[in-house]
Amino acid sequence: MVPLDPPAFDLDAYLLRIGLPARVTVNAEGLARLQRAHRQSIPFENLDVMLGRGVAIDPASVFAKLVARRRGGYCFEHGRLFGDALAALGFRGRPLLARVWLGVEDGADAPPLTHTLSLVRFGSDESGAEAWIADAGFGGSYTPPMKLVEAQEVAAPDGARFRLSRDGNTWTLWREGHAGGTDGRDEALGRVGGWFRQYSFTLAEVEPADLALSNHWVSTAPASRFTRQRIVSIVLPTGFASLTDRAYRRRAGAEENAGEITDPRVYRMRLSLMFGIDLTADEAALLFPGG
Numbered sequence: 001m002v003p004l005d006p007p008a009f010d011l012d013a014y015l016l017r018i019g020l021p022a023r024v025t026v027n028a029e030g031l032a033r034l035q036r037a038h039r040q041s042i043p044f045e046n047l048d049v050m051l052g053r054g055v056a057i058d059p060a061s062v063f064a065k066l067v068a069r070r071r072g073g074y075c076f077e078h079g080r081l082f083g084d085a086l087a088a089l090g091f092r093g094r095p096l097l098a099r100v101w102l103g104v105e106d107g108a109d110a111p112p113l114t115h116t117l118s119l120v121r122f123g124s125d126e127s128g129a130e131a132w133i134a135d136a137g138f139g140g141s142y143t144p145p146m147k148l149v150e151a152q153e154v155a156a157p158d159g160a161r162f163r164l165s166r167d168g169n170t171w172t173l174w175r176e177g178h179a180g181g182t183d184g185r186d187e188a189l190g191r192v193g194g195w196f197r198q199y200s201f202t203l204a205e206v207e208p209a210d211l212a213l214s215n216h217w218v219s220t221a222p223a224s225r226f227t228r229q230r231i232v233s234i235v236l237p238t239g240f241a242s243l244t245d246r247a248y249r250r251r252a253g254a255e256e257n258a259g260e261i262t263d264p265r266v267y268r269m270r271l272s273l274m275f276g277i278d279l280t281a282d283e284a285a286l287l288f289p290g291g
Contacts, residue, residue: 008059009088010067014081017041017067026090028132031120031145034089035136036157038082039235043072043275044139046219046226050287055219057211059084072234072277074226076215078137079116086118086134093120093134095206097214101172101197102140103185103225114218115199116211119148133173133201139242141175141182141198142235156181158239158251163195172200180251183233183242230287234275241274245289250274264288 015023018037024030048055048071055077056062062080065071073081079095086093098115115138123129131148143162144154150166160177174195179187186196218224225231233242239252248270249258261267268284271277279287 009084010063011085011088013067014063014085014088017070023089027122028130028145028147030089031086031091031132031134034085035082035134035145036235038078038085038136039142040237041276042066042078042081043232043234043277044074044078044137045072045232045275045277046074047072047230047232047277047279047283047287049219049226050230051283055215057215070276070278072232072275073137074139074218074231075115075117075137076211076218079118079211082134082136083118086120091120092122092129093118095119095211096133096201096203097206097210098199098201100140100199102182102199103189105189112217113210113214114224116206116214117201119203120145138199139183139231139233140185141177142240143173143175143198146173157237162198169202169204170200171202173198178251180249180256181240183231183244184247184249230289232271232275232277243270243275 018041020037024034057076057080059080062077066073066077066081083093083095095116096119097113098117099111099113100115104111117133117135120132120134121129132145133148134145135143142156144156146152146154146164150164152164153161155161158181160175160181163174165172175198176195179192218226230245236252241250246261248261264285267288268279271279
């Protein structure tokens with residue numbers, strides 16, 4: 001990812017948005033702190049798609065929406081904003097594209113490249129640089145940054161574990177943990193307990209046109225879940241909360257509650273209080289499933 005000139009990215013405004021009082025250190029610990037703050041502060045959501053507005057992923061549009069207007073976005077928006085923040089802070093990162101296996105039925109064809117994450121390298125010698133993956137924009141669960149090493153494992157604050165495997169040029173991220181720490185897609189297929197694929201990726205160079213193409217498919221294709229469902233999630237200090245159409249679920253530590261929202265006024269209130277998304281009454285009425 002090409003670094004932006006300093007005036008093009010308001011780092012102070014971004015840090016204020018994610019609740020960090022100062023810059024993080026340019027190392028693995030700083031990366032983890034930055035990603036965690038980002039994901040706990042900026043919700044994942046596709047509501048503009050469902051409102052017929054489309055999704056722009058150029059730096060200015062993403063910053064205006066996620067920072068200035070304090071809205072959320074989906075992975076291509078989060079990835080753009082997080083990548084620009086990494087560059088402004090002095091990290092060396094670039095985007096990757098991934099295939100999401102969460103919720104894909106066994107035996108189905110490989111899903112399209114509908115997710116983006118960041119590859120971050122530490123060290124001046126490229127051949128010996130330490131590579132990590134960071135993901136501030138996956139809406140289905142929360143994965144801490146991971147060192148890109150086969151069989152590497154990390155634990156998330158909600159108790160879930162993540163593991164990396166490699167087959168040739170393809171890396172796969174696996175998750176084991178309580179289904180309440182996800183948006184429920186695997187659980188709907190009966191996958192409860194054990195290791196399940198979250199997404200797979202390669203380290204191939206990703207051009208802006210590749211991101212634009214994937215973003216266009218995600219936001220317009222009839223087969224995309226983002227054109228068929230209203231999807232919102234946010235990471236909690238020790239848990240996860242999601243709202244998919246009318247189905248709401250929140251897990252914090254060992255406490256979990258779930259239910260169906262039947263009133264558009266409650267739907268609007270839940271978006272605001274739980275996810276920090278403030279909509280007008282008209283917008284909420286248009287979004288409310290079946291409303």
